[in-house]
Amino acid sequence: MDVLEASLQRYRELVDDWAEFLDACRRPLPLVVWENPLRRDLARRLAEAVGVAADDGCLAALLRARGYTAEPVRWHPGALRVGGLAKPGLTIEHYTGVMHVQEEVSLVPPRVLGARAGERVLDLCAAPGGKTAGIAIGMGDAGTLVANDVRPHRLRALRSNCERLGVTSVVVTPIDGTRYPLQAGPFDRILLDVPCSCEGNLRATPGAAGLAQGRVLEGRSGLQATLLGRAWKLLAPGGTLVYSTCTFAPEENEVVLDYVLGDEAEIVPLGFDGLRFTAGVDRWAGASLRPDCTNLARFWPHLNDTGGFTVARIRKVAV
Amino acid sequence: MRVETHVRVDGTEYVAWWQERYGTVAGLLDGYQFFKRGTRTVWIASPSVQLGELAPVDGVGLPFVRSGSRDYKPTSVAAVHFGATATRNVVEVTLTEAQQILRRQPVCLAADDSRRELPNGGYVIARLAGVPFGCVLWRRGELESCVPKGNVIEDLDAPSLPAC
Numbered sequence: 001m002d003v004l005e006a007s008l009q010r011y012r013e014l015v016d017d018w019a020e021f022l023d024a025c026r027r028p029l030p031l032v033v034w035e036n037p038l039r040r041d042l043a044r045r046l047a048e049a050v051g052v053a054a055d056d057g058c059l060a061a062l063l064r065a066r067g068y069t070a071e072p073v074r075w076h077p078g079a080l081r082v083g084g085l086a087k088p089g090l091t092i093e094h095y096t097g098v099m100h101v102q103e104e105v106s107l108v109p110p111r112v113l114g115a116r117a118g119e120r121v122l123d124l125c126a127a128p129g130g131k132t133a134g135i136a137i138g139m140g141d142a143g144t145l146v147a148n149d150v151r152p153h154r155l156r157a158l159r160s161n162c163e164r165l166g167v168t169s170v171v172v173t174p175i176d177g178t179r180y181p182l183q184a185g186p187f188d189r190i191l192l193d194v195p196c197s198c199e200g201n202l203r204a205t206p207g208a209a210g211l212a213q214g215r216v217l218e219g220r221s222g223l224q225a226t227l228l229g230r231a232w233k234l235l236a237p238g239g240t241l242v243y244s245t246c247t248f249a250p251e252e253n254e255v256v257l258d259y260v261l262g263d264e265a266e267i268v269p270l271g272f273d274g275l276r277f278t279a280g281v282d283r284w285a286g287a288s289l290r291p292d293c294t295n296l297a298r299f300w301p302h303l304n305d306t307g308g309f310t311v312a313r314i315r316k317v318a319v
Numbered sequence: 320m321r322v323e324t325h326v327r328v329d330g331t332e333y334v335a336w337w338q339e340r341y342g343t344v345a346g347l348l349d350g351y352q353f354f355k356r357g358t359r360t361v362w363i364a365s366p367s368v369q370l371g372e373l374a375p376v377d378g379v380g381l382p383f384v385r386s387g388s389r390d391y392k393p394t395s396v397a398a399v400h401f402g403a404t405a406t407r408n409v410v411e412v413t414l415t416e417a418q419q420i421l422r423r424q425p426v427c428l429a430a431d432d433s434r435r436e437l438p439n440g441g442y443v444i445a446r447l448a449g450v451p452f453g454c455v456l457w458r459r460g461e462l463e464s465c466v467p468k469g470n471v472i473e474d475l476d477a478p479s480l481p482a483c
Contacts (some may be wrong), residue, residue, distance in 0.1 A: 041403055042450050049448035050478045066478060092477035095421070095470075096399050096452050118367060142367045159378050160469065163396045168351070169365040172378040183372040 004202075007209045011248050015300060016278060024302035029203045032104040033088060034079040035059035036097055037137055038166045043098045059099055075274035076107050097165040102130040103204070105246075105299045105309035109191055110134030112270060112313050113242045117142040119188040124177045124231050127154030129161035131193055136167040146187070148173045148180065178226045186236035193244045194224045200246035200308025203301060221251050228260045238318040244311045248300075250284040253310045254293040266315045267292040276303040280312070324374045325354040325362065333361055333384055336391055341444060342406035354379045359387040363397070392442050395453045395467060402444040402451030409444040410434055410455070410462065414479045417447040419464070420455060421472050426462040435460065447477060 001009075005022055015021045035043060035058075043062065047054040052061040060070040060080055073079035081104075082088070093099045109131050115121045117140045126132045126147035136145050147162065147170050149155050155174050162170045175181070197220055202209040228243060235241050245252050257267065267290075270277075280296030282289045296312040330353030337348060354362040356376070364380025381400060385392040393402075402409065411434075416426045428435050437443060440458040442465070444451050453470075456463040 042399075045403065045449040046478070049450075087476065090472055090474060090476045092417075092447060092450065092452065092475060095472065095475065096450055120369070120371075141365055143365075144367065144369050144371075146373060155377060156469070162378075163381055164399075166381065166396075166400045168363065168380040169368055170378075170380065171364075171368060171370060171373060171376055173373060174375060174377045181372070181374075 020302040033099045105306040109244045122187040122190045128157035133165045185234035190241045196245040196247040241314045258289040267295040325356045344404040398454040423464045
């Protein structure tokens with residue numbers, strides 16, 4: 001057993017195919033980009049300049065004309081798996097916001113949140129802003145999308161990405177999420193993509209495997225629970241909160257939801273056409289958890305050739 | 320402690336300046352809201368944005384123009400977002416020239432270069448293959464890069480096309 005396998009042993013009972021899981025964890029991540037509908041005019045101009053058909057969804061044709069491979073991501077319109085492009089950040093498509101580079105499973109939370117035009121939405125731990133932009137695009141860049149982060153260097157990245165992608169409906173705030181002012185609410189929808197041990201990033205950052213243990217894990221869980229408690233108070237009755245992490249640890253996922261959520265919360269089932277996941281757990285480390293924790297979706301690297309991710313959609317029952 | 324925040328301002332003056340200087344398609348800036356924080360930066364945001372009780376605020380929509388100096392300076396973000404249809408004070412550049420600009424290096428236009436017919440001086444939108452990618456200061460035969468330091472890239476990867 002090597003270091004990677006040893007560091008992931010605690011999840012053995014949760015994984016359906018251990019050998020495939022380890023194999024996927026050892027492979028580099030595919031490069032995924034998405035076409036920005038807010039910059040379709042610029043994509044069209046670039047496509048015309050290189051002599052390819054400038055229809056909707058012309059980024060794939062554009063990249064192919066430039067010598068790269070581009071295959072559609074089946075479950076997410078506008079997303080592409082791209083080959084041969086070593087430095088996407090240097091392309092004119094990236095620089096001008098025609099496309100954005102994002103890990104495939106990171107496209108899940110904005111989709112699950114399902115924010116609509118005109119709503120008031122909060123992305124409480126928003127940096128570096130890829131998910132924020134995804135939410136704004138789902139809203140047709142219409143409404144109020146508050147993107148918050150407290151860490152200054154991460155705030156710069158958040159603003160830079162939203163500006164590069166041309167999002168005009170975002171308000172950026174630099175506030176500690178655990179003490180976010182309640183008078184700023186209520187929000188129709190909230191994305192809580194909490195700081196986590198990030199071990200699901202192990203394909204991009206091999207040292208990430210095994211980060212979810214000991215005091216680091218305890219500290220993260222405490223922060224996550226505090227953030228969830230605050231976000232819940234900011235959510236309107238009948239509203240939707242999406243809780244997500246890029247870690248496998250139940251202590252940062254189901255256990256946090258079980259600890260914080262009360263009777264007015266309902267974790268609802270999820271479904272995707274073309275994206276596989278396993279159910280959350282309702283028992284961990286000998287303790288029983290709330291039964292609807294099984295509605296949390298666990299995305300393991302081998303299921304869709306992605307990073308690791310977990311997502312829960314929670315409805316606040318109107319009273 | 321007083322928390323400085325963005326204040327909504329009348330955008331008529333900024334819209335008129337932009338349309339006059341860059342001759343973009345009519346109605347391009349209709350309906351947007353404008354905000355200011357301090358004296359320098361004017362922000363442009365969707366008409367649907369409601370600040371409500373939010374404070375402090377770090378940014379609203381897109382930074383549009385810097386108004387601190389004698390001339391208004393469009394931000395690079397505004398040049399990209401609103402510059403595609405510009406008909407005045409816009410310059411098409413080659414890939415090599417775009418790469419220089421994105422390294423924050425000046426581009427010198429030769430004496431017989433027809434692009435020297437740019438009027439007067441001032442801030443000009445730079446386009447590659449019709450795609451706006453930033454803002455340059457045109458003066459004394461040179462296009463001076465206004466690319467923010469944080470946005471510098473060494474070797475832009477783009478289709479190699481002649482300047483229009």
